Amino acid sequence: MSLSVNIHKELDDFTLNVNFETAGDMMALLGASGCGKSMTLKCIAGLEKPDRGRIVLNDRVLYDSEKHINLPPQKRRVGYLFQQYALFPHMTVRENLETAVQRLPKERRKAPVDEKLRAFRLEGTDHLYPHQLSGGQQQRTALARVLLNEPECLLLDEPFSALDTYLKWQTELELGELLRPFMGDVLFVSHDRDEVYRLCSTVCVLADGKSEEKVTVRDLMAEPHTVSAALISGCKNFSRVKRIDATHVKCLDWGVTLETLQLVSNICNYAGVRAHSFHIAKSGEPNRFDARVVRVIDDTFSTILMLAPEGGTSLIRMEMPKNEWRAMRNPSVVLLGVAPEEVMTLSGEL
Amino acid sequence: MDWFPLLNSLRIAAISSVIVFFLGVAAAYYIARLPRLVKGVLDLVLTLPLVLPPTVVGYLLLCLLGPRRVIGAWVLENWGTKLVMQWWSAIFAVSVVIFPLMYRTARGAFESFDETLAAAGRTLGLSNTFIFWHIRMPLCRQGILAGAVLSFARALGEYGATSMIAGYTPGKTATISTEVYQLWRTGDDATALKWVLVNIAISAVVLLAVNLLERKEGRKKS
Numbered sequence: 001m002s003l004s005v006n007i008h009k010e011l012d013d014f015t016l017n018v019n020f021e022t023a024g025d026m027m028a029l030l031g032a033s034g035c036g037k038s039m040t041l042k043c044i045a046g047l048e049k050p051d052r053g054r055i056v057l058n059d060r061v062l063y064d065s066e067k068h069i070n071l072p073p074q075k076r077r078v079g080y081l082f083q084q085y086a087l088f089p090h091m092t093v094r095e096n097l098e099t100a101v102q103r104l105p106k107e108r109r110k111a112p113v114d115e116k117l118r119a120f121r122l123e124g125t126d127h128l129y130p131h132q133l134s135g136g137q138q139q140r141t142a143l144a145r146v147l148l149n150e151p152e153c154l155l156l157d158e159p160f161s162a163l164d165t166y167l168k169w170q171t172e173l174e175l176g177e178l179l180r181p182f183m184g185d186v187l188f189v190s191h192d193r194d195e196v197y198r199l200c201s202t203v204c205v206l207a208d209g210k211s212e213e214k215v216t217v218r219d220l221m222a223e224p225h226t227v228s229a230a231l232i233s234g235c236k237n238f239s240r241v242k243r244i245d246a247t248h249v250k251c252l253d254w255g256v257t258l259e260t261l262q263l264v265s266n267i268c269n270y271a272g273v274r275a276h277s278f279h280i281a282k283s284g285e286p287n288r289f290d291a292r293v294v295r296v297i298d299d300t301f302s303t304i305l306m307l308a309p310e311g312g313t314s315l316i317r318m319e320m321p322k323n324e325w326r327a328m329r330n331p332s333v334v335l336l337g338v339a340p341e342e343v344m345t346l347s348g349e350l
Numbered sequence: 351m352d353w354f355p356l357l358n359s360l361r362i363a364a365i366s367s368v369i370v371f372f373l374g375v376a377a378a379y380y381i382a383r384l385p386r387l388v389k390g391v392l393d394l395v396l397t398l399p400l401v402l403p404p405t406v407v408g409y410l411l412l413c414l415l416g417p418r419r420v421i422g423a424w425v426l427e428n429w430g431t432k433l434v435m436q437w438w439s440a441i442f443a444v445s446v447v448i449f450p451l452m453y454r455t456a457r458g459a460f461e462s463f464d465e466t467l468a469a470a471g472r473t474l475g476l477s478n479t480f481i482f483w484h485i486r487m488p489l490c491r492q493g494i495l496a497g498a499v500l501s502f503a504r505a506l507g508e509y510g511a512t513s514m515i516a517g518y519t520p521g522k523t524a525t526i527s528t529e530v531y532q533l534w535r536t537g538d539d540a541t542a543l544k545w546v547l548v549n550i551a552i553s554a555v556v557l558l559a560v561n562l563l564e565r566k567e568g569r570k571k572s
Contacts, residue, residue, distance in 0.1 A: 047469050073472040086470035090488050099484075100474045149474050 003153050003185045007043050007053035007063075014209040016040065016050070022153075026179075026186040027214070028196040030232050031206035037189045038083075040206070041155045044187070045080045046073035058152055058184075079151030079184075083158045085142035087130040093117075093141050094126040100148035116144040120178065135163045136171045143178060153185040160195065172198065193234055197221060205229045223262065227348035230272040236317045237273045238350055249345065255311030256289045261341040272344040275304070278318040280328070281337025288337040291316060296325070307336060354521050355529040356548060358437055362512075362525060363505035366444040371498050373445075374452030378460055379482070400450035404510025407446050411515050415442060434515050437523050443511035448501040455497025459490035496563045503556040506549070 001024035009016040016036045020027070031037050042048040044055055044062070052065035057078065062071050087096050097116060101109045117123050120140040130138055139159065146154065159175060160168045176199060179186060190196050196203055197217050205212045205220070207228035215229075224230040227238065239253035243264050249271055250257045258271060281288035291307035294315060298304075303325040307316045318336070328334075381392050399407055415422045415433040422433045433439060463486060471481040487494070509527035516523040518532055526549050533542035 042469075045469075045473050047472065073469075074475045074477065076473075078473060080470065080473040082466055082470055084466065086464075086466045088467060088471075088485055088489075099471070099476060102476060102480065145474065 001058060001153075001183070001185050002056075003044070003058075003187065004054075004056045005040070005044060007040070007050035007055065009039070009043065009048070009050040009053075011036070011039065011209070016043075016209040018206065018209075018211040020204045020211055020214050022185040022187060022202075024185060025201045026188055026199060028200040028203040028217070029187060029189045029206055029211075030193065030196050030203050030220075031191060032232070033191055035206050036209040037191075037206055038157055041080065041157055041187070041189060044155060045078045046071060046076050047080075060152075077150070077152045079146040079149060079154040081139075081142055081146055081154065081156045081159055084162050085130075085138050087138060087142055087145075089130050092127050092129055093122055093133070096130070096141060097145050097148055100145045112148060116148055120144040135167050136174065139163070139171060140174070140178070143175070147182065151184065153187065154179070154182060156186065156188045158189055158191070160190075160192075175199075191232075193221070193232060205232055207232075224272070224344060225346065227270050227272070227346045227350050230344055230346050231350075234274065235272040235344065236275040237278075238346075239271050239312075239314065241269060241271045241345075243268055247340070249343075251312075253312055253314040254289075254309045254316065255313070256287075256309060258338065258343050259286050259340045260343040260345055262343070262345045264345050265347070267347045268345045270346040270348065270350065272346050273316075273338050273342060275317045275319040276302075277342035278316065278336055278338050279320075280324075281335045283335070285337050286340060287343070288335055290333055291336045292333050293331065296330075298322075305334075307334065309336070352521070355524045355526045355545070358440075358523070359506055359525040359527070362437070362440045362444055363502055365438075366441050366448060366505050367498060367502040369441070370445050370449050370452045370501055374449055374497070374501075375456045375494060377453050378456035382457065382460055396453055397450045399446050400454075404443075404447055404508065404512075405514060408443060408511035408514030411442055411446065411511065415439075415515065435517050435519070435523065437516065440508070440512045440516040440523065440525065443515045444505045444508045447508050447511055448504045451501040451504055452497050455500065456490075456494050459493030459497070460486070462493070463490055492563050496560050499556055499560050499563065503553055503560070506552060506556070 002022055004021040006019045007016065014036065016039055018036070018040050029037050029040060039048060043050045046062065049070060050063065050065070053063070054061070054065070055063040057076070061069050062076050063069060088099065091099070094113060097113045098109055101112055117126055120143065122137065122140055122144065125133060125137055130141070133141065160171060163171055172195065188196070188200055200217055202214055203217050203220050204214045205228055212226055212229060220229055221233050224233050224235070239251040241249040241251050243266065244250055244257065246263050247260050248257060249260060249264055249268065251271055289309055291309045293305060294308050295306040296303065297306070302319045303322050305318045305320070307318055309316060316336070377396060381389055384392070412434065413419055417423060417426050417432050417434065425431065425433055467485055467489070468481050471485055507527060509531070512525060513528050518524055518528045526545055530542050530545045533545065
């Protein structure tokens with residue numbers, strides 16, 4: 001089972017350059033909105049045509065610019081779950097599902113539809129119209145419809161973005177369950193790193209239309225190698241750096257020199273530190289420096305400090321538990337520390 | 351009172367509306383997919399009859415269909431029939447005049463259609479024909495129907511181009527609008543008024559139908 005994608009397409013405001021291969025798992029395409037994720041899916045499904053490249057699904061060529069192959073979406077067997085589900089509003093749940101089995105003779109359509117209605121817990125809703133369904137039911141209907149067409153791979157375009165935060169969690173659990181019997185590859189498009197972390201095994205970061213190397217989600221969170229990967233993994237603090245030696249960088253924006261555990265490569269030009277990786281240091285620790293408290297923001301479950309490092313030019317964002325901050329009684333300067341293993345050495349542009 | 355003009359008006363309007371319904375919907379569907387420049391030019395040409403005086407349309411049609419003109423002469427030679435001054439000649443005139451109404455409303459309806467639904471249909475393996483008749487048309491139905499009714503109403507009222515290409519022959523090419531003019535010209539005000547009232551009644555019913563359709567659509571959207 002594999003989907004290999006290598007496409008190039010000029011768009012109005014950027015160039016899409018995507019290259020990855022899935023290997024029988026659930027892979028995420030992670031990137032900020034407008035970075036070309038949806039366009040990539042449309043090219044795979046055959047709804048848009050790339051300028052050049054090659055798309056191969058389980059040894060079947062779907063698109064090849066050199067051999068002039070471009071299968072229509074109808075022949076690709078690529079399931080596409082749209083962001084807003086794209087249920088046909090004038091058809092009931094049952095009629096919506098029946099559209100996906102048009103290839104079968106009329107008398108043989110009922111059985112598979114009934115089976116999916118049961119499996120997706122939609123039995124009581126088969127005569128309802130999409131607008132009468134809850135968000136979760138709409139999603140289940142859309143997914144059931146996609147799977148009835150027996151696709152060889154599945155594209156999920158931000159499947160939770162149409163739901164309230166509070167419905168999201170339930171739906172996410174459900175989706176995992178419902179997709180378990182599906183044997184093909186799943187490509188999951190999202191801008192939410194937490195969703196990706198929970199649902200997927202591997203991830204490919206897309207930044208400004210360009211795809212980076214595929215990594216495991218664990219590696220993406222623990223050791224991102226590029227600025228865009230670090231950014232999408234939730235890292236909040238970046239500083240331009242100058243390499244001193246294999247384990248030391250001079251952070252130009254913060255005015256400090258930090259020791260790292262990761263080896264500093266020659267192309268390293270940024271350092272990244274997560275907001276919760278900073279801590280209040282004790283004297284004698286490595287990587288400690290004074291920073292002035294510029295602003296204190298009370299967040300839902302933590303306190304966010306905006307800190308100006310002495311001799312630096314840009315602010316550092318630090319998050320700490322509320323009670324810890326309360327115990328410190330509003331200092332104007334804090335001694336900031338970061339463990340060498342928490343300093344990410346990165347390359348790329350911010 | 352001779353009811354021929356009513357019958358003639360109705361059959362001309364009905365036939366023209368049916369023809370223009372298919373032509374207008376097809377044009378709206380295909381032209382939306384063309385490159386921007388071609389689309390702009392075609393749009394202009396196809397909408398022109400809406401703003402031209404019907405007499406100009408009539409003149410241009412006579413230039414094509416008149417017995418001594420290209421098409422008219424050819425048909426006369428091969429089929430031995432004139433294209434003008436027949437009751438059905440009015441169909442040419444009326445069709446050209448009402449085409450822009452159908453085309454514009456159909457295009458408006460198609461433009462408000464959510465293309466994601468068509469895309470979803472294609473990824474589900476549905477043919478373009480199935481998508482057109484079972485998804486696009488039902489969801490654009492109200493707008494397109496309103497356009498059809500509106501063009502039918504306009505067809506009933508067409509005078510200028512019709513009078514030039516079909517003329518006025520009592521019992522042969524007379525329509526309500528040409529009848530009213532003829533009666534007024536000959537001083538038969540009383541009969542003219544009767545026809546005027548008949549015309550107003552039909553048009554009012556048709557416009558009421560349009561309003562009901564639009565209200566239904568408004569409710570559906572909200």
